[in-house]
Amino acid sequence: MLFAAALFTFSSTASTSSPSYPAESVGFNHVAIGWHPSFHESVGGKVPLGLRRRALRVLVTGGAGFVGSHLVDRLVERGDSVIVVDNFFTGRKGNVAHHLQNPRFEVIRHDVVEPILLEVDQIYHLACPASPVHYKYNPIKTIKTNVVGTLNMLGLAKRIGARFLLTSTSEVYGDPLQHPQVETYWGNVNPIGVRSCYDEGKRTAETLTMDYHRGANLEVRIARIFNTYGPRMCIDDGRVVSNFVAQALRKEPLTVYGDGKQTRSFQYVSDLVEGLVKLMEGEHIGPFNLGNPGEFTMLELAKVVQDTIDPEARIEFRQNTADDPHKRKPDISRAKELLGWEPKVPLREGLPLMVTDFRKRIFGDQEGSTETAGGLS
Numbered sequence: 001m002l003f004a005a006a007l008f009t010f011s012s013t014a015s016t017s018s019p020s021y022p023a024e025s026v027g028f029n030h031v032a033i034g035w036h037p038s039f040h041e042s043v044g045g046k047v048p049l050g051l052r053r054r055a056l057r058v059l060v061t062g063g064a065g066f067v068g069s070h071l072v073d074r075l076v077e078r079g080d081s082v083i084v085v086d087n088f089f090t091g092r093k094g095n096v097a098h099h100l101q102n103p104r105f106e107v108i109r110h111d112v113v114e115p116i117l118l119e120v121d122q123i124y125h126l127a128c129p130a131s132p133v134h135y136k137y138n139p140i141k142t143i144k145t146n147v148v149g150t151l152n153m154l155g156l157a158k159r160i161g162a163r164f165l166l167t168s169t170s171e172v173y174g175d176p177l178q179h180p181q182v183e184t185y186w187g188n189v190n191p192i193g194v195r196s197c198y199d200e201g202k203r204t205a206e207t208l209t210m211d212y213h214r215g216a217n218l219e220v221r222i223a224r225i226f227n228t229y230g231p232r233m234c235i236d237d238g239r240v241v242s243n244f245v246a247q248a249l250r251k252e253p254l255t256v257y258g259d260g261k262q263t264r265s266f267q268y269v270s271d272l273v274e275g276l277v278k279l280m281e282g283e284h285i286g287p288f289n290l291g292n293p294g295e296f297t298m299l300e301l302a303k304v305v306q307d308t309i310d311p312e313a314r315i316e317f318r319q320n321t322a323d324d325p326h327k328r329k330p331d332i333s334r335a336k337e338l339l340g341w342e343p344k345v346p347l348r349e350g351l352p353l354m355v356t357d358f359r360k361r362i363f364g365d366q367e368g369s370t371e372t373a374g375g376l377s
Contacts, residue, residue, distance in 0.1 A: 055079045055104075057120040059162075061112050061153060062127035064091030066232045067167070067225075070269045071124060071276060072096060076105060083118060087111040090129050095232050112149035119160055122280060125153045126167045128202075132195065132321070133238030139197035146201025147208070154212045157220075165221040165280045166209045168287060170328055171199045172224060180329040183224065183287050193323040206287065213285065221279045226291025226330045230269030230350060231357035241266060244302060245351075245358050248309040258320030260299035263327045267292035268350035271343035278339045291330035292343040301347075308351050 058075050062068040063084030068091065075082050081104040084096060088109060099105040110116055112127045128145045129135040135142040150166065157164040173181045174189030189199050212218040229241040236246065244254050267290070275290040296304070299315070306313050335341045 053079075055081060056122055057081045057083070059083045059085060059118055059120040059123045061085045061123070061125050061149070062091060063124075064088060064093065064096050064107065065126065065130075066090075066095075066230070066234065067130075067228060067269060067272060068124075068126045069095035069232055070230070071126070071273050072099065072105075074273050074277060076102060080104070082106070083108065083120060085110045085112065085116065085118075086127065090131075090134050090234060090237070092232070092234075111145075112152055113144050115152045116156065117159075118156065120162050123153055123157050123162050123164045124167070124276065124280065125150060125165065129198075130169070131234065131237035131239045132198075133236070134234075135198045136194055139194075142197040143201040143204075146198070146205050150205040150208050154208060154218065158212060158216050158218050163219040163221070163280065164209070164212075165223065165276065166205055167276070168202045168206050168222055168224045169198070170224055170226040170289070170291065170330065171195070171325075172203050172206065173325075173328075174199060175323070175325040176327060179327050180293065180331040181289065182331040183289055183334055190323055195323045220285055221282075222286040222288070223276055223279055223290050224287050224330075225272060226289065226328065227264045227266050228269055228272050228291075229266055230354050232269075233354065233358075235358060235361060240264065240298060240301065241351075241354070242358075244305040245309065245355055246362065248305050248313045249355070249359055249362055251310070251313075253314050253316035254302045254305065255316050255318055256298050256302060257318050257324065258298075260302070260315075260317070261297050262320075262324065263295045263297050263329060264301070265292050265295050265329045266301070266347050267343045268345035268347075268353075271345055275335065275339065275341045275343075278341045282339055284338045288335045288339065289330035289332050290335060290341070291332065292345075292347075293330055293332055294347065295329045296347070304347055304351060308348070308355055 058080045060068050060072055060075070060082060063072045063082070064086040068084070068086070072082050072084060076099055084107040086107065086109065096107055100107070127149055129142055154164060156162070170181065172189070173185060173187040176185065177188050178185045189203065190196060191200055206222055209220045209222055213220045227241070233239070233242045235242060247254050271292065272290055279286065279288055302315055332342060
């Protein structure tokens with residue numbers, strides 16, 4: 001018990017932040033490793049045959065969250081030194097606990113709306129609540145994270161010469177009038193709706209990212225992420241897959257909003273992580289749609305959940321929520337052609353892995369909190 005408690009004791013580390021912005025951290029001392037601010041110019045190139053790829057220092061904001069923690073697993077596995085910055089609003093310490101004894105890993109409790117000074121080669125900027133339950137809870141904080149947080153991370157990238165990747169979202173397309181959605185589609189977004197803090201926040205973050213690229217010659221990448229599922233999702237975050245899985249496990253009705261004919265496309269988290277890494281290491285800015293083009297209505301998704309967990313689970317219809325998009329499906333032709341990426345895990349293969357994780361966490365087995373997305377490629 002003492003050892004477990006020690007894992008989550010965060011001590012002040014002056015070397016990982018500027019004197020004006022203290023942050024709590026645990027892990028390796030990245031200042032002592034040695035820093036090469038111009039290395040980002042070559043990290044996207046191919047490593048010659050017979051030479052080992054040089055390990056990088058990588059910052060992942062929101063790295064204790066669902067997607068961020070799986071990305072951290074991937075980066076640590078390939079030999080990089082990783083710094084996670086997270087305020088733990090939606091992130092969970094258990095998602096990264098298995099890395100805390102690794103000398104190449106550090107986690108800093110810090111909110112990206114405040115500046116921080118770190119020395120890294122790459123920045124994956126994932127920090128932001130990504131579910132309606134969380135971003136509607138505090139919409140002003142959500143848009144501040146998207147705008148001020150992104151501005152701070154872009155400023156850091158400019159100062160230290162790091163390559164910057166923004167995780168944007170399919171929500172920039174709003175309730176699309178074009179189907180499927182291609183990256184050149186500008187979207188149909190309500191700027192004053194209840195989802196606007198997230199939708200417009202991400203659109204502004206994309207604008208800032210491109211302005212830093214054009215105005216400061218910053219190396220940037222933009223990913224537009226579509227619905228993603230897998231182990232470590234927040235159980236009660238209000239997103240449809242986590243809702244259905246948790247409800248079926250708890251023997252509750254599956255709540256379908258509206259007529260259930262709305263469509264979404266669901267990608268397994270390991271596919272998304274692979275796409276993010278390929279985008280960061282590649283030579284193209286984007287934006288790139290990263291999603292699974294397999295399209296399901298909400299009723300079809302409910303049927304898959306029933307087949308996976310409980311065929312007797314009943315469906316309960318409720319009034320639809322405001323600004324809920326009717327259709328969502330990515331055109332991933334650009335990612336296929338320029339990144340050599342496409343998802344590999346079908347819903348009926350990935351969902352059981354998520355169910356195993358949810359079952360362990362809902363019924364008290366904390367081993368599920370550190371389950372990885374491994375086993376599928």
